[in-house]
Amino acid sequence: MRQEEALKIVKKQLTDHRYQHTLGVMDTAVELAERFGADVEKARLAAIFHDYAKFRPKEEMKSLILEQNLGEDLLHYGSELWHAPVGAYLVKKEVGIDDEEILEAIRTHTSGRIDMSLLEKVIFLADYIEPGRHFPGVEEVRETAEQDLDEAVKQAIMNTITFLMRRNQLVYPDTLHTYNDIVSQQGGK
């Protein structure tokens, strides 16, 4: 699918603000894919569609998670996580994208998971560092992303866990598992 066509489809699903964010994620994902050797066209499409389900009603997302077995445990955690697996499901069903690597990158872009692929890491990180993001610590992660994809993903996760804990919010276990997985692979313990 061409970029223009994909953007046209996703624009209808998003607010203007979120569409601008999506454009930022797309550019950043393409850049990261080129830098770290991921498939650039898959990165572009995964980025364009990563927030496809962001504005679906909570009840619809909840039903899909239950009916399509998208991970019932998600329902015990913040609803901000739901749009990722629901998005992967709907992008396949409604848009017709069936590339499993792209769908997996959409599915894990908020929580992360153990053994993330290169493409998944690119989308996860692009979502965190695209130019529209302005939270504390993001500049440091951008600098790390110039050199080291894993380290940058890890820093983004550490920031996220710290942010959630400070706000007294639940932390989805897969996010910690992703941190532990990267630390292990880096030889830490």
Add this chain to the structure above:
Amino acid sequence: MRQEEALKIVKKQLTDHRYQHTLGVMDTAVELAERFGADVEKARLAAIFHDYAKFRPKEEMKSLILEQNLGEDLLHYGSELWHAPVGAYLVKKEVGIDDEEILEAIRTHTSGRIDMSLLEKVIFLADYIEPGRHFPGVEEVRETAEQDLDEAVKQAIMNTITFLMRRNQLVYPDTLHTYNDIVSQQGGK
């Protein structure tokens, strides 16, 4: 078992420094038990023996974890966690304490777990805030512990997770689960 006898037994297992820490945990645990209505004598004994296995050789701890099924997954995480379940096992076997509440408090004093008992929380927290502890954030946790046991345990866990992440160390999932469990019980999400 009387305090004197228990201290005599544990003194042989510890360095002077760790014995002083144990006395601090004992006094703090008794104080917390009185404040929050836990069994004071159980708190005293659990505190005295909480670090019983602290100086056992790593190989011995590893063998016991495997042979006695004390939680094989622990072996993938920092060895600082091992003395807690090994301690619970050895305190029963070598000292003859068979009160399951006391043993459970020893077992979970480093990692925490979901659904901690009052006694477990008292020992976990006493270990963190006893007067010999001087790390960043401990004073705030001491103040919280004047009023709110759960909130103090949660703060201690948040500090621990942040500390481990800053040092690029693995975080044992049960520790995050304990945080999430307390946040859920507090009505957060």
